[in-house]
Amino acid sequence: MGMTLSANARNFSGGPGALPETVLVQLREAMIAVPEVGLSVLGISHRSDWFAAVVAEVEVRLKALLALPPDFHVLLLQGGGTLQFAMVPLALARGADVPAEYLHTGYWSGKAIAEARKLAPVRVVWSGEDEGFSRLPDDEELVFDARAPYLHVVTNETVEGLQFHRTVGLEEVPRVADMSSDFLSRPFDAGRYALIYAHAQKNLGPAGVTVVLVREAVLERAPEGLPAMLDYRAQAQAHSILNTPPVFAIYAVLLVLRWLMDEIGGLEAMAAINRAKAERLYGVLDASEGFYRPRARRADRSLMNVVFDLPSEALRAAFLAEANRAGFAGLAGHRALGGIRVSIYNAVTLEAVEALADFMETFRRRH
Incomplete structure (x- = not known):
């Protein structure tokens, strides 16, 4: 093997986080040459048949792991969770009469709220700020508006160490979840959400790619005239290859998905x-x-x-x-x-x- 990879084994970083050792070994090989192609993964065209197969397998494995309903699109986007803070209100709340609803449960939901307010009316349903974000809301503290264009929740607040162990919100209001730090860490019912996003650098792979699961109904609602990079519809039509995607990061996500399914079970x-x-x-x-x-x-x-x-x-x-x-x-x-x-x-x-x-x-x- 030459070098040791064991130092990675004690990496408790909040993100970018640890990657499975078997994945690191495969990535090291791919940096020199992907076995099936004979070229470095850093120099393989995003228009190649090999990469099209990588994207297709990522979609298949995500759909299988989560038992995704058939109306979901799997997108592999750039810009991290931070870009999703803006893309969500652009798609779901442009010109809305009723405010989008947000739960302010910690550092990252605070960031999402600040971005959304630049683009659409926002109502904070509940905030834990006064209590120093030491807890999440109880059900009786939450009063939702059935007319809201969507409800946004961060399922796991990485900074404060808070995690929802239940699904909140009204069934008739589209749920949007930032699952960046607990996506694929446990089963959940994806069918109860309209849009789920998770950047890769916690449980999925290296930074540079963000998984977005978005329902067809969200694409249909999105306004016309958005810049292509900020338009879920354009991204879906291009199968996440609207521009040059981060081939290396997406390949790493595929290897992590294989590990999760085939080694972990x-x-x-x-x-x-x-x-x-x-x-x-x-x-x-x-x-x-x-x-x-x-x-x-x-x-x-x-x-x-x-x-x-x-x-x-x-x-x-x-x-x-x-x-x-x-x-x-x-x-x-x-x-x-x-x-x-x-x-x-x-x-x-x-x-x-x-x-x-x-x-x-x-x-x-x-x-």
């Missing part, structure tokens, strides 16, 4: 692994008698991002320094919040989580 199996990882870490926090301080309300804890703090700045600095020396990467909290964040996306192994949990228990005993 699908979303139920993935969810069981992810639950075990989260339970191990939250167990350490809850048994620490206040040494480790979880941010999120127990019912809303994320299975992807375990966010906590220590009693003092000095202890936090010592924790990060010692963890780094022990080979654990990416544990500093988001710049907006500080603290500690352990991101345990799909490719982070149970073994890596066990090693970190052991380190945390040892660190607490020593301090």
Whole structure:
């Protein structure tokens, strides 16, 4: 093999996150030459038959993993989740009389709201800002408008470590979900959504591609005259090859989908692994008698991002320094919040989580 890939095994970064080791090995080979083509993946034409087959297989595997209803289009777009913050209101709320509805549950939903307000009227149904985004809303706190053009929800707030474990909203109002940080981490009923988006750099692959699942009804509603890159219809008609797409990133997504289906065994199996990882870490926090301080309300804890703090700045600095020396990467909290964040996306192994949990228990005993 030459070089070792094991350093990647202890990557707890919030994003770009860890990739499966088998995928990294295949990508390393493809950087030199894709076996079926004999050319580097970085130099293969996006108009080649090989790449058309890659895009087609990504679509087939996503549809199979999620049991997508037949009226969904699978798009592979650029611009990250951030571009979707604008594309969604452009498609669904241009000229609407009634405001689009948003839940303000953390850092990233705040970003989505700010972008949407530039393009359409917006109503924030609920905000956790006053409570420091330490919890998600209860059902009785949510009063929706059945006339709203759509409801936007971030299913997992990576910064604060909050995750919805239920589907909210009215069935008659199109649901739009930013699933960037928990997409394909567990099964969910895609049929209850009108549009789902997820950038790749958490559970799907490297940065540069964003998966968008969009229903035919959304395409039909979209206004005429949008710039082509911002028009879901134009992107769907071009099968995501409206301009030169990120071939490397899309190929990586395909390899991750193969790993998820063929090695892990699908979303139920993935969810069981992810639950075990989260339970191990939250167990350490809850048994620490206040040494480790979880941010999120127990019912809303994320299975992807375990966010906590220590009693003092000095202890936090010592924790990060010692963890780094022990080979654990990416544990500093988001710049907006500080603290500690352990991101345990799909490719982070149970073994890596066990090693970190052991380190945390040892660190607490020593301090």
